[in-house]
Amino acid sequence: xxxxxxxxxxxxxxxxxxxxxxxxxxxxxxxxxxxxxxxxxxxxxxxxxxxxxxxxxxxxxxxxxxxxxxxxxxxxxxxxxxxxxxxxxxxxxxxxxxxxxxxxxxxxxxxxxxxxxxxxxxxxxxxxxxxxxxxxxxxxxxxxxxxxxxxxxxxxxxxxxxxxxxxxxxxxxxxxxxxxxxxxxxxxxxxxxxxxxxxxxxxxxxxxxxxxxxxxxxxxxxxxxxxxxxxxxxxxxxxxxxxxxxxxxxxxxxxxxxxxxxxxxxxxxxxxxxxxxxxxxxxxxxx
Numbered sequence: 185x186x187x188x189x190x191x192x193x194x195x196x197x198x199x200x201x202x203x204x205x206x207x208x209x210x211x212x213x214x215x216x217x218x219x220x221x222x223x224x225x226x227x228x229x230x231x232x233x234x235x236x237x238x239x240x241x242x243x244x245x246x247x248x249x250x251x252x253x254x255x256x257x258x259x260x261x262x263x264x265x266x267x268x269x270x271x272x273x274x275x276x277x278x279x280x281x282x283x284x285x286x287x288x289x290x291x292x293x294x295x296x297x298x299x300x301x302x303x304x305x306x307x308x309x310x311x312x313x314x315x316x317x318x319x320x321x322x323x324x325x326x327x328x329x330x331x332x333x334x335x336x337x338x339x340x341x342x343x344x345x346x347x348x349x350x351x352x353x354x355x356x357x358x359x360x361x362x363x364x365x366x367x368x369x370x371x372x373x374x375x376x377x378x379x380x381x382x383x384x385x386x387x388x389x390x391x392x393x394x395x396x397x398x399x400x401x402x403x404x405x406x407x408x409x410x411x412x413x414x415x416x417x418x419x420x421x422x423x424x425x426x427x428x429x430x431x432x433x434x435x436x437x438x439x440x441x442x443x444x445x446x447x448x449x450x451x452x453x454x455x456x457x458x459x460x461x462x463x464x465x466x467x468x469x470x471x
Contacts, residue, residue: 191392199306203386206299207270209287213296216275216284224348225276231347236272237265238344243336247311247329251318294403301398304328304364305391308334308371312379323376330372335365341344363405363413367398 197203225232234288237258238245244258274283287293311333332339332346336356345352357365371394377383378390389395394399401414413419 191388195388197392203299203303206296207303208268210296210300212236212275215239235347240268240345242340243333246332246336298399305395312375326376327372331369334366338365
């Protein structure tokens with residue numbers, strides 16, 4: 185096998201069952217680490233199971249809603265549902281928490297996280313192609329559906345929290361995007377350009393390069409225990425250049441100063457009016 189054939193063979197990897205299983209394990213473990221998730225699993229196993237399914241199949245649900253398709257279509261994949269449900273049961277209800285502790289071991293967790301990132305690439309490409317079959321050459325639709333398919337679990341996190349009895353609108357991903365949501369959006373744009381033949385690169389090569397970047401960045405962030413996005417410097421520079429995001433605090437201060445100046449001016453004007461009224465009343469009395 186020659187080196188140039190590696191990306192082509194990589195693009196033909198089947199996701200089921202091993203990569204899908206890794207995706208389910210990583211997703212359900214992330215759910216268990218959410219505050220209050222264990223308590224919900226004891227109080228209401230049905231709500232906990234539904235939350236786990238949203239973590240595992242949130243991309244399919246959201247992309248189906250965007251294309252006016254049945255959002256419960258993922259339930260038709262009985263084998264995947266059974267596999268994800270088995271993972272959910274083992275993560276939350278395995279005796280002595282053995283299953284969770286086993287996959288929380290760092291080498292295994294790195295392996296599972298890397299395999300999960302591989303599935304992200306496949307989901308983005310599937311979402312872009314599926315959107316193109318409904319809306320031919322509609323760039324924004326392809327980007328949106330590819331983004332939703334690859335990062336649906338994060339984008340519908342508010343609804344998933346609501347299932348567990350929480351309501352935190354301040355955690356909306358559109359207000360403050362997490363790194364997986366950001367990198368999925370970038371991937372959706374790249375694969376849309378490639379699908380529309382505006383990006384001069386073969387599909388399998390782009391899939392290989394993008395997946396290598398995903399896995400490398402994810403493993404590095406886990407090893408360094410860093411939550412900072414690798415795109416942070418670029419975001420700060422572009423935000424300052426186009427939107428002036430760094431100047432917002434100074435503007436607030438200026439507005440506060442102007443409002444205080446305005447209030448002092450109003451106070452001075454009111455005091456002057458009061459003095460004028462006193463003078464007029466005194467002049468009337470003397471008359």
